[in-house]
Amino acid sequence: IGDFPGHALPGVFFFVIGLWWSTKSILKYVCKKHKQTCYLGSKALFQRLEFLEGIRVAKTVIYFSTGIIGLQFFAGGPHLIIHNESPWKRVLRLQHLTLYFFFGLLGVASILCSTVSSIPVxxxxxxxxxxxxxxxxIFYNHTHGREMLDIFVHQLLVLVSFLTGLMAFIEFLTQKNILLELLRSSFVLLQGSWFWQIGFVLFPPGGRTAWDLLDHDNIMLLSVGFCWLYALAFIVIGNSISVIVFLLFLLTSSCSFFSFLFGIQRMRYR
Amino acid sequence: IGDFPGHALPGVFFFVIGLWWSTKSILKYVCKKHKQTCYLGSKALFQRLEFLEGIRVAKTVIYFSTGIIGLQFFAGGPHLIIHNESPWKRVLRLQHLTLYFFFGLLGVASILCSTVSSIPVxxxxxxxxxxxxxxxxIFYNHTHGREMLDIFVHQLLVLVSFLTGLMAFIEFLTQKNILLELLRSSFVLLQGSWFWQIGFVLFPPGGRTAWDLLDHDNIMLLSVGFCWLYALAFIVIGNSISVIVFLLFLLTSSCSFFSFLFGIQRMRYR
Amino acid sequence: IGDFPGHALPGVFFFVIGLWWSTKSILKYVCKKHKQTCYLGSKALFQRLEFLEGIRVAKTVIYFSTGIIGLQFFAGGPHLIIHNESPWKRVLRLQHLTLYFFFGLLGVASILCSTVSSIPVxxxxxxxxxxxxxxxxIFYNHTHGREMLDIFVHQLLVLVSFLTGLMAFIEFLTQKNILLELLRSSFVLLQGSWFWQIGFVLFPPGGRTAWDLLDHDNIMLLSVGFCWLYALAFIVIGNSISVIVFLLFLLTSSCSFFSFLFGIQRMRYR
Amino acid sequence: IGDFPGHALPGVFFFVIGLWWSTKSILKYVCKKHKQTCYLGSKALFQRLEFLEGIRVAKTVIYFSTGIIGLQFFAGGPHLIIHNESPWKRVLRLQHLTLYFFFGLLGVASILCSTVSSIPVxxxxxxxxxxxxxxxxIFYNHTHGREMLDIFVHQLLVLVSFLTGLMAFIEFLTQKNILLELLRSSFVLLQGSWFWQIGFVLFPPGGRTAWDLLDHDNIMLLSVGFCWLYALAFIVIGNSISVIVFLLFLLTSSCSFFSFLFGIQRMRYR
Structure with missing residues (x-):
């Protein structure tokens, strides 16, 4: 945990989840908009959506297994050396266990909603x-008694995860809104990339010079970097929108071509 | 107040209320969903709901009596030794009196709404x-000039009661939402179990070693414990949902069996 | 300003306004509920409402004149001794002037809305x-560099005026809601009585012993007192509701009696 | 950046944008209200609105070019003396670059929404x-390790830009509301004038005496000045409303006069 891979791994995890959520919500929105243009396309897309649903369940299993593997890694491994482990490390492990549990609950809720129909979506x-x-x-109570810059980078992490939760709660209260979903996805992407940034700041890999944890200028520099990573999340989502729209354009044009052929064939056989 | 039972008693109180509210909202939701499946069942259940209404009024009386008993206990008892009572203790007693009053107002509002029809629900x-x-x-202004850990556990209490109030306010503004009600119930359950935790931390019963009130690691440990109690509230609600659904399944299947018999009888007599 | 009447005067002002607003919203709600029961009553009540509207305009003028009188009092009076006036006093006078201006804007908006129909209500x-x-x-930036208890009582004032503003903003966003209006009125009542409390704490009249401005127990005591004044606001509103309902009951019963007489007369003349 | 024009320029920019937005929303509201009174007028006004749309696109280009010019000015100019530039200055330049980028994103979104129809408005x-x-x-993390008054004026800037963002977010969640738009415009106007105030406080032009950056009274004075600038924004918007209504009255009366003439002509030729 207290090393570079311990921050890079959740970074990759959140980045992939953010990409996945943004792709899914863009796909759903585009399908709903262009449902009437191509009958075959919409049908193929709905089959694809059910396929996505299957992947979601698999994803949930991956959630759990990540948690369990993480537990094995952090709890099982140091089990041999638990006698000389500090209580501070044990608390950190418990904190991660709690995080896995609540993300596991999200997975369970996702499975329940797609199987039991009387549960509200x-x-x-x-x-x-x-x-x-x-x-x-948890991250707010993660940094008692540390250095200034260490606290600052974790506070920004608290900020972004709080904003993600707030967006999800607003989505819970209001009706479906594509922009809110994309905003949430961009926050998740930002969180993923910010985990990487934390890893680079606190545990500079490859023998680089460490950051001065007490310098005010570093705080201002990191706050700017935070904004740039946010801009990066926007660019990533913009790119994925254009790629999806391009692919769907190919798909719908080819399927309209085939439906045209099919129409000709039907005409011929009539 | 400043002892273990003084924190365990409200803990039990809030836990029971949380269980009660979650049970009631689950029952209402399930009844509304399965209203059309079984005529007899829904009728029996509505009678049951009116019965629940009666219990609610009784509960209100219990609110009041709890407040009055508490007053007798904390105000009447030390009345004999009021001359050597510190002003700090008197302030604490006033704070509890205020709490009882506002929960009593909730009871009065509950009675008024069920009797006078022109008052909005x-x-x-x-x-x-x-x-x-x-x-x-009140709990925010409860801990001026105490130890760090003492302040921290009361701040978490402030957090959870603020969140409960916020959920109730959102319910007040929006329309009926089963999930918001369950969330509120889970916060109340959390508050109840957290009262127990506070009792264990500040006044360890049975001669256990006291917690170090100035250690940063204890704060991190308690914040994790807070999350686990929250998870516990979720598990309790999940269990009560499954128990209620199972009981209602038994009830509806038996009543559909009886209505089937009744249908046969009607057929026979026709 | 820095004396007892300087806090008692706005206290009376806010208390009267709170009473007025609660009475008006209760009247409107009861009239709308019982519109169908008594034709004459509703007509008389609507005329009464228009009369109320006229009073509102007059109230606006009173707003302004209060502001101007206050200006004369605080700006004109000390004008003679402005040379030995401290800059701190001048800032305080400017702050009060700003408050009068914004409450005057509220009056102007009230007049505009009741005269120009195309302005949203x-x-x-x-x-x-x-x-x-x-x-x-303004009150948040009112107490830089004062004693602890002085800051605390003004912070509570900030809290209650912020909550009042928040309630008014929620009313602005959502549709008409009688309970929100009453809640806002209760906050205004609380603000009025809290001004009195501040006056008693900071400038004890009649040679009473001053409060210890550095004692933590006083903070806890005042926070309890704040809650009791809030409870008092509730009781005041509850009382005004019962008085209004009683008066309206008298009015509607008498008017239904007269309409009954009128009906008999009409029958006789037919 | 650290001089008077560096604060006066964005002040002018925000003031002009605030005026523009308020004018636009007033125009739209008045046109929608009086659409039925004058056919010709509404037609002419809709053409005018499309013309406005063209200006908006131009404005976006100005956004960008301002950013690029600013970059040239602040990045290209000091490029010659970059070796003796402090890292603190470089961070400030990066912060401004980030600001330009996000306002540029707003321009891009504005262009996209007016050209691609399937993007939600x-x-x-x-x-x-x-x-x-x-x-x-960014402004919240702008002032680490500065003087008290310097921090205070930037905190007020943070407050007003946060409120502007909050208003825009509420507009995003709810339906169209003319008052929210005007409130947002007034916040933008306030921000513009506050930039001027910051320039006057921190870099008094023309050899005036500098402000004492450590005096508590100055904070109270500036908070009052903030309120007065807010009142000024209200007055500016009120004035622009009356000017627009007067101009539209002239326009509609003249166009109703012409339509009257046209009607007479049509009658004559029939």
Missing amino acids: SLIKLMMSNAFFVESF | SLIKLMMSNAFFVESF | SLIKLMMSNAFFVESF | SLIKLMMSNAFFVESF
């Missing part, structure tokens, strides 16, 4: 906001 | 949010 | 929330 | 709230 959003709020609560 | 939610906001305000 | 709520937010902003 | 509001939130975030 907004349960997923509630559990999502819950998981992110708990994450921000 | 959302008055109950408003008074509920009011009571919890006042509670968080 | 919610402008009044917006200006109201604006005035209270500005008030809380 | 509320994207503009989202990007607007985004830009102002990022601005408040």
